[in-house]
Amino acid sequence: xxxxxxxxxxxxxxxxxxxxxxxxxxxxxINTLYTSLxxxxxxxxxxxxxxxxxxxxxDKIKLLKWxxxxxxxxxxxxxxxxxxxxxxxxxxxxxFLITVIPGAGGVQTGTLLAHSLHMKKSKSxxxxxxxxxxxxxxxxxxxxxxxxxIGLK
Numbered sequence: 818x819x820x821x822x823x824x825x826x827x828x829x830x831x832x833x834x835x836x837x838x839x840x841x842x843x844x845x846x847i848n849t850l851y852t853s854l855x856x857x858x859x860x861x862x863x864x865x866x867x868x869x870x871x872x873x874x875x876d877k878i879k880l881l882k883w884x885x886x887x888x889x890x891x892x893x894x895x896x897x898x899x900x901x902x903x904x905x906x907x908x909x910x911x912x913f914l915i916t917v918i919p920g921a922g923g924v925q926t927g928t929l930l931a932h933s934l935h936m937k938k939s940k941s942x943x944x945x946x947x948x949x950x951x952x953x954x955x956x957x958x959x960x961x962x963x964x965x966x967i968g969l970k
Contacts, residue, residue, distance in 0.1 A: 818847050823855060830859050835919050835953065839960045843969075853957045860924045860949040864942055867928040888929065904930055909944055912936065916948025919956045924949055 822845045830838040835856060842852030870885050904911035912934065916927030927948055931941035 818845075818851065822847060826852065826855055827859050830856055831863070834923060835956045839956065843960075843964065849957050849961050853953050857950055857953050860953070861946060863924045864928060864945050864949075867925055868932065868938065868941075871928065871932040888925075901930075905934065908934065909936070909940070912941065912944050913948045913951075916945050917952040917955065919952060922952070 825845075826838055826842055826847065829841050838856050839849070839852055842849070842855075847855075867888075870881060870888060873885060904915045907914065912927050912931045915922045915930050916924060924945060927945050928941070931945065936944075
């Protein structure tokens, strides 16, 4: 495992999420456990970052202001969906569940939901962190099972 593989894995995870991180890790020979650890650490670093973006603390930086506007647009689009309102009514458990879901869920969506519920950081950070770990475990086990099923490992 080379250092630049790890840096690339982090970049892929930040841009494309778990669904691209695990195949990339397997393609370059990174063990699924190590890929999981890198993804979890990256998710932990994303939680305060997205929280700062959602609160507007980063608006003085041009690129991050663009990200804030993009996430506000995503929030408005997300609020139109019925499933979002189910997660919103579920409260803290909804934040956990939406963070666990790979693909459409994840830390970004979980942080968005926690922010829209006006949850305190002291309450939302642990929920998002545990949701990230559980979601990563589920995704890693599913990915390993898929690799065994198609005969690659």
